[in-house]
Structures are given as structure tokens and as C-alpha cells.
């Protein structure tokens with residue numbers, strides 16, 4: 001255990017469970033409010049989802065993953081062993097309730113209400129993330145250059161047109177591009193793209209792992225206490241001082257607990273009787289440190305469902321959605337399949353020193369995170385389930401959680417994100 005004097009002498013105001021980008025952002029916001037904060041994680045330095053993501057501040061992604069018609073496409077993808085979606089059939093019984101709710105999220109009325117709820121978070125992202133980046137010294141590796149979605153076929157571009165129109169309604173600024181404009185915008189792309197959509201408000205960072213390290217070190221500087229351990233359950237028996245029970249037998253108690261353990265959060269919520277549907281949507285990528293091409297911004301390949309981001313540490317090519325639970329070994333052939341596509345659409349990339357990676361997106365079926373108090377134990381606050389947008393929404397989640405911890409009215413109403421939506 002690593003301590004600091006002020007924190008080690010006093011009962012923490014806040015115990016945050018989970019040291020990924022979301023837990024760290026919650027800790028940072030609480031510390032900025034003057035709280036005494038303890039953070040618990042089994043391995044602060046170890047790999048985590050927040051280290052290997054695509055680095056996109058994807059504020060324009062305000063529609064749920066479960067778009068209308070996806071189920072039919074998904075059925076086709078499932079028969080392609082290295083396609084964008086895969087489901088381990090052994091995992092199906094456990095995933096079934098999640099899959100049923102996922103399908104329901106694509107219904108017109110749900111789709112629209114989820115989108116508005118996502119937009120409420122995404123539309124304030126820069127107000128929250130810029131102050132955090134400034135405070136931790138991350139502004140010089142924060143690139144506000146937009147992103148480019150590219151289409152190989154007229155058919156796919158036409159099929160997405162109503163979604164783009166709806167995104168405009170949600171406040172997303174976008175500009176459609178011709179084939180020539182796409183080539184001017186990103187000359188390294190193969191000349192096969194017939195349409196593009198430029199997303200002005202998207203941005204990316206230089207290295208997600210470095211960002212986590214900077215935030216963690218800043219939190220240490222601000223006085224947080226770091227406890228190395230895995231929480232196995234929550235103990236609310238003392239309502240004024242709930243505790244996280246660790247695998248070591250230790251209890252870590254505080255006036256408030258924040259559950260921010262990413263894809264591992266469901267068991268902790270269940271331990272106090274709060275039901276939630278959360279699954280790991282496993283994603284893959286490859287980082288190419290010596291890629292040798294020039295790309296200015298993140299590119300999203302619409303039909304193939306993968307992205308390429310020019311990080312400071314190399315070109316990261318990734319995507320995929322694999323449902324196989326938290327324990328199955330990674331199937332790095334998925335990284336390889338994405339790299340093959342990357343080579344086709346970014347000709348001439350050099351894969352020397354390529355590094356493959358898999359991470360667990362904490363996915364709810366409706367693509368909305370869980371942010372808010374436990375209805376059973378109001379001193380326990382949830383901050384997990386950010387799916388594809390955990391980096392993007394990290395500082396905003398931290399700010400909203402800090403409002404709850406300080407008994408302020410949250411900056412936006414939190415009903416849409418409440419864990420109560422999973423009550424049967």
C-alpha cells in the first residue's frame with residue numbers, strides 16, 4: 001500500500017474502486033473539491049482498457065451502437081470468423097438478457113431517447129476535459145483536428161444518411177466530402193473512397209496510456225491514497241461508512257464509495273442487490289510505431305467498422321466487437337485481420353515492431369453509462385459502463401460524480417444513466 005500523510009491519518013471522504021481513466025477522473029474531480037480520496041486497484045501500473053483504446057475524443061458518437069437493422073447485419077458478420085463482430089457461443093447463455101435488451105435499444109423511440117441522453121454528455125465533454133488536461137499537463141498531446149469517416153460505396157453512404165441527419169439534429173457539426181475532397185484531406189488513404197464525412201468536433205490524444213499515467217501521478221500529487229487490492233464486494237452495513245471488501249480480507253471504508261471498475265463493476269453492484277446488465281465488448285488493435293505514412297487525424301472506415309488513429313506512439317489500427325466474457329484468452333487473429341484491412345486502405349504502412357492488444361469495453365446494452373447513486377445505498381455512487389466512449393466521457397463523468405459526492409445538483413439530470421433502468 002502506498003500512502004500519503006494527510007490521507008492516511010483521516011477517514012476518506014471518498015473511496016474510488018478502479019484506477020482506469022473513469023475512476024481516476026472521478027478521483028481527480030473529488031480531490032479538486034477538497035475531498036480526502038482513496039483509490040483501490042489490484043494493479044495501478046498494469047494494462048487496462050484505458051491504456052489501449054483508439055485515443056479518440058469521439059463527441060460526435062451520440063447514437064447507440066444498437067442501430068436499426070444492425071441485428072440483420074450482425075447475423076451475417078457472425079458467419080465471418082474474422083469479421084467485425086463475434087460471439088463465443090459458450091458465452092451466449094450468460095449474455096442472453098444483455099442481447100435482448102441490446103436489440104430493444106434499436107427501436108425508434110428508444111434509439112432517439114438514448115441518443116439525446118448520449119448527446120447531453122458528449123455536448124459538454126470539452127468543458128470538462130480541457131480543464132483536466134490542462135491540470136495534468138496533457139494539452140500539448142491533445143489534437144483538435146477532427147476525424148474523417150470514409151465510405152467505399154454509394155450504397156453504404158446513402159444507408160447512413162438518415163443517421164447523419166439525426167446527428168445534425170443532436171448538434172453534431174459535420175461536412176460531407178466528395179472523393180476528391182477525401183483525398184485532399186488525407187492523401188495517404190487508398191483512392192477507393194467515394195464519400196467522406198468530416199467531423200469537426202472529434203479530436204484525439206497522443207497516447208492513452210500516457211494520459212492515464214499523467215492523471216494518476218497528478219492524483220498522487222493532490223494527496224490521494226493508493227491501495228493495491230481487488231474489491232470482491234461492497235459492505236453497506238454501516239450506512240455512514242460503507243466499505244469495499246478486498247480479496248486480501250482488508251476493508252477500505254469511506255463516507256462515499258465510487259464503483260468505477262470498468263467491465264468488472266457488475267459483481268460489485270450485485271453484491272448490494274443492484275441489478276445491471278454489463279458485458280465486456282472486447283476490442284482489438286495493433287499499434288505500428290514505425291508506420292511511415294502521414295495521417296493527420298483519426299479515420300473511421302464506415303463499412304469495415306475499424307479506425308486508424310495517428311497517435312504519438314504510432315499508428316493504431318483497431319476496432320472489432322467480440323463477446324466472449326472477461327476470462328477467455330484474446331484471439332489476436334482479430335488484430336491481424338484489422339491490420340490486413342489497414343494495409344489495404346493505407347498502402348505502404350510498415351508493420352515493423354507492431355504491437356497487438358485486446359481490451360474490455362464495459363458495455364451496457366443501451367450504450368449509456370451508469371452514472372448515479374445506488375438506489376439502495378445512496379452513499380455508493382456508480383461510474384461505469386462507458387462502452388466505446390470511456391475516454392471521451394471520463395472527465396464529464398468525474399464532474400457529475402463530484403457533484404453527487406458534494407451533494408450539489410448535478411450539471412445535467414442523471415435519470416437516464418441511473419442503474420434503476422435495469423430493475424426488472
Ligand SMILES: Cc1cc2nc3c(=O)[nH]c(=O)nc-3n(C[C@H](O)[C@H](O)[C@H](O)COP(=O)(O)OP(=O)(O)OC[C@H]3O[C@@H](n4cnc5c(N)ncnc54)[C@H](O)[C@@H]3O)c2cc1C
Nearest residue numbers: 018020021022050053054056231262264283389390391392
Ligand atoms: C479497441 C478499443 C478502442 C477504444 N477506443 C476508444 C476511443 O477512441 N475513445 C473512447 O472514448 N473510448 C474508447 N474505448 C473505450 C474506452 O477505452 C473504455 O470505455 C474506457 O477505457 C473504460 O474505462 P474504465 O476506467 O471504466 O475501465 P478500465 O480502463 O478497464 O479500468 C477499470 C479499472 O478497474 C480495476 N478493477 C477491476 N476490477 C476491480 C476490482 N474488483 N477492484 C478494484 N479495481 C478493479 C482494473 O484494474 C482497472 O484498472 C475503446 C475501447 C477499446 C477496447
